[in-house]
Structures are given as C-alpha cells and as structure tokens.
Amino acid sequence: MPVNSILGVFAKSPIKPLQEHIDTVHACASLLVPFFQATSKGDWGEALKLRKKISMTEREADVLKRDIRLNLPGGLFMPVERTDLLELLTQQDKIANKAKDISGRVIGRNMTIPTEIEELFFAYIARCLDAVGMAKEAINELDDLLETGFRGREVALVEKMILKLDNIEEDTDDIQIQLRRQVFALESELNAVDVMFLYKIIEWVGDLADLAERVGSRLELMLARV
C-alpha cells in the first residue's frame, strides 16, 4: 500500500549533498601537496599513485554533482534560487577539475619544480589551498543558514568568512608575483619549454584560489537575493 502522506511534500534537501561535494573537492585539491612533495623527491611511483587518487576523488565529486543536479527537479520550492545553487555547484566542481589538470600536466611532462623556488612554491600552494579550505568552511555554514532562515547573525558570519576568503586570494596573488619573479631570474638556466609549462602550472595553482573565491562570491550572491 503506497502511503500518501504529507511527507511526500518534503523533497530531498540539496544542502547536505552540496556540503559533501565541497568536502570531496577540498580533499581532492589537498592531495596536490603530497603530490608535489613526491615529485620534488623524484619519487615518480608515489606521484603516479597520488595522481590516480586525485582523479578518483575528482570522479567522486562528479558523481555527487550529478546526483545534486538530478535531485533538483523543476518543481522544487527552495529558500534560495535554484540557478544560484546550480551555479555554485558548477564553481565548486571546477576546483577539483583544476587540481586534476595540474597533476595530469606535471605527470605528463615529468616536471619537477626547480629547487631554487621550491620553498616559495610550497608556501604558494598551501595558501591557495587555504582559500579552498575557507570556501569549504563557508559552504559548511549552509545548514546553519537554513536553520536561521537565511537571516541575521548567521548571514553576517558567512559574510565575514567570504571577506576572509577574498583576503586569502589576494595573498596568493602577491605570492604569485614573487614566484614569477624568481622563475624569471632562473629562465636562462632552464629549458625554454619547461619554463613555459612552469608558468602554466603556477597560473593553474593560482586558479585554485580564484575558483575558491568565486565559490564565495556565488554564495554571497545567493544570500544577497534574500
């Protein structure tokens, strides 16, 4: 006997899965640190393993993304705009894609980071991942935002987080400038093609922070329309 109850009215909440998604994305991007550590040691076996793990995690995020999209049919009435929600999801997903691209390119060209810039490079990647972590924290506030009806104190708190995220992103830009300078100084000693790709990698790692910032601004837009 099928049950007709009022509970059919409550659709699956998109918020929990969205948080799971950003957690997966963050886990995926975080793997870049051990990955680059392995390459700098020249341990390519380990690097390959990590590269596989990164692409598996990226696939997990894709599955979650698809689930959320399929669970958001047209007739849903939500406290936030569905377009905003889907847009946010797309932005989140791009972070994982970027991490996968970075690791793929490094493996594909057997690239190593020159020892002269290694220290700064690791600081740079850590800061970019801070941005991703901050985005994750902000998204994880969504359930509390729902609890307070997207109003008041909780909104202010999330706004603060987004501001922090913007500041972290600015930091990464500064570090990027320094890093480029260091690479520029080394250019004459390195293989020209390698330098081209090194610049590319630096840019892509920076993109992680940019994308994280974009997740933040999407969230901000979501709250602004309230």
Next chain:
Amino acid sequence: MVDVLITNGPWLIAFAAIFGFIMAWGIGANDVANAMGTSVGSNAITIKQAIIIAMIFEFAGAYLAGGEVTSTIRKGIIDSAYFVDTPELLVYGMIASLLAAGIWLVVASALGWPVSTTHSIVGAIVGFAAVGVSTDAVEWGKVGGIVGSWIITPAISGFLAFMLFQSVQKLIFNTENPLANAKRYVPMYMALAGFVMSLVTIKKGLKHLGIDFNNVETYTLAIAIAALVGIVGKIAISRLNLNESADRDTHFGNVEKVFAILMVCTACAMAFAHGSNDVANAIGPLAAVVSVVQSGGEIAKKAELVWWILPLGAVGIVLGLAIFGKRVMQTIGKNITHLTPSRGFAAELAAASTVVIASGTGLPISTTQTLVGAVLGVGMARGIAAINLSVVRNIVVSWVVTLPAGAALSIMFFFMIKGIFG
C-alpha cells in the same frame, strides 16, 4: 412510506452504524499519517510513541470536542425541508453516503492518493441529495463555502505557520545564545499549544457531556491548563541531556533537541484537533439516521446525539490507526526527510490551531489541507530546504477529484438502497 422506517428501523440503524464504523476506521487508517507524519518525520518521536499519542488524543478529541462539526455535516449541507414528507430518503441517502465515502477512502488509500476524509463525505451527501432528491435540496451556498475553504484554510494555516516560524527565528535562532533562549521560550510555545487545545475542548466539547462554563471560566481554565503544560515542559527540558560544548554545530543541534520536546506537545494537539474535526465525518450521517429512525420519521431541527454514537466513532478511528496506522507509520519512518523539529512544530501547531479556529465556524474543513498550507507557510519563511511542488499539486488535484467521486458513488448506492427497501 414512513412505515418502512418503523419496520426496518433496527436494520437501518445497524447498517448505518456498521458503515459509520467502517468510515471511522478509514479515517483513522488514512489520516493518521498526515496528522502524525511530521512528528515522526522529524525524529521527535518514535513510531510507537506516535501511535500511542494518536490513540489517546484522537479518542479524546473525538469524544470531548467532536460534537460540534457533526451538526454541520448533518444539517448544513442539505436542506431538511425537502425530506419532511420522505424521511426515509434521508436515511437511505446518509447510509449510501457513509458507504460511498468509506469505499472511496479505501480505494484512494490503496492507490496512494492523499484524499480528504471531510471532502469525501461532503461530496457523497451532496451527490445523493442533488441527484436522488432535488438539486434544490442542497444548500449550495454551504457547498460554495466548503470549496472556498479549500483556499481559505490553507491560507490561514500558512500565515500562522509563517508567523510562528518567524517568531522562533527572532526569539531563538537569530540570537547570541540560541540554546538559552530555546530553554526560555519553548515552554511558552508549549503553553500556547495547551491553550489552543483546552480552549476548543471546553468551548465545543464539554457541552454534550452536560458541563457548561461561561466565558470567564472557560478562559481561566484554559490559561490554567496552558500554564500547567508550560511548567511540565520546562521540567522536561531541564532534564534534557544536552551536549554543552561551545561548538556551534552542536549548538543548533541542542536547540532542535529542545524543540523535539515541543514536538511531542504539538503532536498531541494535532491528534486532538484531527480527532475532534474528523470524527464528525463518520458520525454525522450516522447521527442523522439514528435520530430520524428513532423519532419515527420526524426530522428534528436539533437532534440530540445518542450516547453511543461518539464513542463508536472514536473507537473506530483508534482501531483504524492501531491496525492500519502502524504500517503507514513504518513507511514514514523509512522516508528520511530533512525536516527538523523546529519546522515541524511550526507547521503542526499552525495546522492544529487552524482546525480549532475553523471548527468554530462550523465549516467541515480538511486536516490535510491545513497541514499542507502550514508546510508551505514555513517554506515561505525560508525554513525548509526543498518543497516538492509537484507533490503539492497532486494533493490539490486529489482534493478536487474527491468531491465528484464521492458524489458518484453515493448516487449509485442511494438508488440501490432505495431499490432494496423501497
């Protein structure tokens, strides 16, 4: 023709009683999910607790406050002037209506349509009166009022839910210390639920038990009961085992725990309101049959309820939900919803209050409708992560279909019964 009533009187009463009982049983089986679903869905109470609460409070509501709506079903929808010369037609019609509504409920439950028990009986009564007797025998104004209530009652209930939820936000969630405020204000919400319940009981229910209070006494008593409920709630909350770490996540978790206690209270209110409102659907026609047959064909303007009718309806509802409701509840328990106690409470209290307010006007309203309205109200206050509007649409469609379906069935049974006895 009146001698038909005298010769077959006991038979007619027996049929009406059996069909009335089936109808009550169907109401218990069909509506228990709607009345208790939100409490179970938000994990505030277990299935077992829900069944026990439903049994006690549905019975209490039906028995203590169920007398009022009964007369509407009996007198309001049809113009009894048309039946003065042919009282047996009224008897046949009411028996046919009970059977039609009962069967419609069973069919709809089997197909999984959320129908309104109120509307199935209203449709059935309108059907036999309009086709079997005369279109003028139906008080079309009243029927219009019922159709109007499809819009008005969900709207009232939605508005109340919206306001309740907003007040919860302002007083509890959007503050420095939500937990402390929850402990402070939740007993007041409990008192409000107690007030609503006791008011309707005293005002509507105790009359037929021969207890009559004046207004001042009524309100004093209701406030006293409300205060008592609030105090009991405060004690229950203080005994809660809360995880007092400063971690903000468990913070809202704790607040919801406090609300879960409140949910038990509103679940009682909801079951009570449902019992008081819906028992009339089963016993209204039965009461009409009994009064016509016992008075030998005279249609009294205001028939006294015979003593055994209300208990029959109340027992029918309770048996229905005990036997059938358990399965329904188990299915609900498996439906993991993302409904938190604070939302469920706002929806339930709003729905229960609306039922109580509307029973005062004597309109036969649908519990399901008030609840759907309340859920939408909480959604408007941005309290629910996702509401499935297509399900809402299906529910609304099934309300609209129920009237003609009930009517068609009751017309059929009416002519059958007329053929057998006439």
